[in-house]
Amino acid sequence: MIFLSSPQHKINASLKLSGSKSISNRLLILREVLNANFELKNLSDSEDTVLLQNALQQVKNKTQATINIHHAGTDMRFLTALLAVTNGEWQLTGSERMKQRPIGELVNALRTLGADIQYLEKENFPPLKITGKTLQGGKVEINGNISSQYISALLLVAPLFKNGLKISLKSDLVSRPYIDMTISLLKQFGVNVNASENVIEVFPTKINSQKTSFVVESDWSSASYWYSICAVSQNAEIELSFLHKHSLQADSVLPALYEQFGVTTVFKENSVLLSCNKKSDLKGFNFDFTDCPDIAQTLAVTCFTLNIPATLTGLQTLKVKETDRIFALKTELEKLGAKVIATENSLQLQPTTKFPAEAIIETYNDHRMAMSFAPLAFVIPKLNIKNPEVVSKSYPAFWEDLKTVGFSVLSC
Numbered sequence: 001m002i003f004l005s006s007p008q009h010k011i012n013a014s015l016k017l018s019g020s021k022s023i024s025n026r027l028l029i030l031r032e033v034l035n036a037n038f039e040l041k042n043l044s045d046s047e048d049t050v051l052l053q054n055a056l057q058q059v060k061n062k063t064q065a066t067i068n069i070h071h072a073g074t075d076m077r078f079l080t081a082l083l084a085v086t087n088g089e090w091q092l093t094g095s096e097r098m099k100q101r102p103i104g105e106l107v108n109a110l111r112t113l114g115a116d117i118q119y120l121e122k123e124n125f126p127p128l129k130i131t132g133k134t135l136q137g138g139k140v141e142i143n144g145n146i147s148s149q150y151i152s153a154l155l156l157v158a159p160l161f162k163n164g165l166k167i168s169l170k171s172d173l174v175s176r177p178y179i180d181m182t183i184s185l186l187k188q189f190g191v192n193v194n195a196s197e198n199v200i201e202v203f204p205t206k207i208n209s210q211k212t213s214f215v216v217e218s219d220w221s222s223a224s225y226w227y228s229i230c231a232v233s234q235n236a237e238i239e240l241s242f243l244h245k246h247s248l249q250a251d252s253v254l255p256a257l258y259e260q261f262g263v264t265t266v267f268k269e270n271s272v273l274l275s276c277n278k279k280s281d282l283k284g285f286n287f288d289f290t291d292c293p294d295i296a297q298t299l300a301v302t303c304f305t306l307n308i309p310a311t312l313t314g315l316q317t318l319k320v321k322e323t324d325r326i327f328a329l330k331t332e333l334e335k336l337g338a339k340v341i342a343t344e345n346s347l348q349l350q351p352t353t354k355f356p357a358e359a360i361i362e363t364y365n366d367h368r369m370a371m372s373f374a375p376l377a378f379v380i381p382k383l384n385i386k387n388p389e390v391v392s393k394s395y396p397a398f399w400e401d402l403k404t405v406g407f408s409v410l411s412c
Contacts, residue, residue, distance in 0.1 A: 007406030137161025290314030
């Protein structure tokens with residue numbers, strides 16, 4: 001557990017954020033699929049990306065292996081597809097929580113395309129036994145309202161299909177920008193992709209990428225915590241590296257969202273400058289997070305800390321993340337005095353006007369719970385956060401960066 005206390009002076013700092021985990025993991029898979037050797041600069045230092053690199057190294061030049069990706073959901077989805085087209089016999093497993101996260105929709109789609117995948121324990125859930133082989137591709141239908149990562153996983157391996165791939169979506173997409181990110185990266189490497197509202201096609205293409213390096217944009221999800229800190233402190237200037245106005249990342253909606261909370265964003269050549277010097281007069285916050293669910297926790301805590309009533313919708317995917325994030329948010333915010341109404345895909349928040357003098361935040365083995373609740377240190381003098389090491393999943397340097405801007409971070 002750690003004890004946090006907020007800076008006693010104006011925050012004025014520059015921070016170097018690690019590369020986007022979403023972009024990094026897609027590029028690592030693409031590098032294998034395209035059999036390319038381009039250099040990746042500013043690669044994410046997140047645990048998920050490190051685990052994926054280790055898994056890919058484990059597969060290299062082998063014909064069988066047991067691969068454990070622990071809590072890394074993206075890795076599970078992307079590797080399921082990659083191993084299905086990689087000659088050999090593979091077992092793919094993860095943590096106990098990972099074994100509770102469904103993967104049946106992706107497995108069914110791959111089986112339709114001829115993949116040999118078996119469940120080793122519970123039907124529709126990891127661990128998996130995968131016998132990799134060449135797949136011809138073809139047509140497949142898939143639900144778009146469960147996880148966009150299933151669709152991205154199929155798209156990333158589609159360049160290996162002799163007959164290409166046609167995906168028909170049976171329902172509306174969640175996290176559409178993440179599909180757009182995958183398509184954009186494929187196109188940058190010369191893959192011929194066409195996407196409409198309900199159909200995505202990858203056409204057979206002879207790939208001959210000339211790229212020798214790729215600079216990964218920094219992670220907008222990680223930036224969200226600094227937006228929250230800036231808004232709550234009302235006395236801050238924070239510069240964040242390698243973030244761009246025209247981004248592939250869904251969470252780049254942050255400048256528009258936090259403008260409502262008094263945070264100004266100035267885009268510079270290779271960074272953004274956040275500043276806030278006044279209290280927001282926002283009377284209520286309403287937003288649909290269907291396209292950007294990873295920042296929902298951050299916004300919920302920002303609203304709570306600034307005593308702004310909020311209605312958060314489009315949260316349906318949060319129940320199958322590292323934890324049930326809707327339950328976790330409701331439990332921790334109510335513990336602090338908020339009134340919360342939660343459904344399967346929404347959360348209504350009525351904050352408290354009186355904060356407790358001391359609080360212990362449970363993190364539920366979820367990195368985003370730990371980081372999103374950190375700004376509470378500005379209003380709760382004795383703020384304790386359990387299992388702080390969970391931040392390694394996406395932002396290992398988070399606590400050190402808090403120290404850099406003036407927070408006191410003490411192990412206890």
